[in-house]
Amino acid sequence: GIQVEQSPPDLILQEGANSTLRCNFSDSVNNLQWFHQNPWGQLINLFYIPSGTKQNGRLSATTVATERYSLLYISSSQTTDSGVYFCAALEAGGFKTIFGAGTRLFVKA
Amino acid sequence: DTGVSQDPRHKITKRGQNVTFRCDPISEHNRLYWYRQTLGQGPEFLTYFQNEAQLEKSRLLSDRFSAERPKGSFSTLEIQRTEQGDSAMYLCASSYTSGYTDTQYFGPGTRLTVL
Numbered sequence: 001g002i003q004v005e006q007s008p009p010d011l012i013l014q015e016g017a018n019s020t021l022r023c024n025f026s027d028s029v030n031n032l033q034w035f036h037q038n039p040w041g042q043l044i045n046l047f048y049i050p051s052g053t054k055q056n057g058r059l060s061a062t063t064v065a066t067e068r069y070s071l072l073y074i075s076s077s078q079t080t081d082s083g084v085y086f087c088a089a090l091e092a093g094g095f096k097t098i099f100g101a102g103t104r105l106f107v108k109a
Numbered sequence: 110d111t112g113v114s115q116d117p118r119h120k121i122t123k124r125g126q127n128v129t130f131r132c133d134p135i136s137e138h139n140r141l142y143w144y145r146q147t148l149g150q151g152p153e154f155l156t157y158f159q160n161e162a163q164l165e166k167s168r169l170l171s172d173r174f175s176a177e178r179p180k181g182s183f184s185t186l187e188i189q190r191t192e193q194g195d196s197a198m199y200l201c202a203s204s205y206t207s208g209y210t211d212t213q214y215f216g217p218g219t220r221l222t223v224l
Binding site: 031033035041042043044045048086088090094095096097098099100101102 | 142144150151152153154157159164165167198200202210211212213214215217218
């Protein structure tokens with residue numbers, strides 16, 4: 001089955017800094033999503049982005065499906081951005097969504 | 110619409126007992142997913158329903174696990190003869206498929222502890 005790898009595994013930022021999180025996937029996918037899991041465990045969807053670029057406030061994401069990767073950009077980070085960021089890919093031709101291991105982000109005030 | 114709800118939020122049980130969890134998806138969402146998440150890991154796919162049909166089931170889901178989605182509305186996940194290794198957060202998500210999006214919305218999860 002498809003493999004999803006995220007980097008870096010851990011990231012510590014000073015408030016106001018920018019960062020880029022990466023997600024690599026091993027095979028063709030039908031869709032690609034980014035989620036934020038807050039410290040209380042709730043998963044919040046950030047982007048549905050099988051290809052192209054999207055922006056939502058300080059966050060933006062780009063997926064290059066032909067090269068099998070996606071990037072999540074966080075600009076002007078805030079302490080409330082802390083948590084775990086997951087990417088999740090739906091296998092092409094299937095119904096199984098595979099999550100990466102996540103990037104754990106801590107933003108210091 | 111209040112989003113995806115799950116019940117109970119916490120469950121403590123003794124090894125060998127059966128447990129059942131419920132998920133109520135967002136109204137009119139035709140897709141429903143169950144995942145399991147252990148500490149420090151990403152969610153692991155368990156099973157997928159399109160309306161009432163169970164179309165995909167992970168090999169992680171042993172014969173002690175069963176899921177249903179009668180009438181394509183709420184779903185239940187049952188674990189029989191629980192083992193300590195079943196302790197985890199069980200997450201439910203739903204989505205509505207259109208030509209442009211298939212975003213999954215997650216519930217708060219049910220945390221299972223098997224003693």
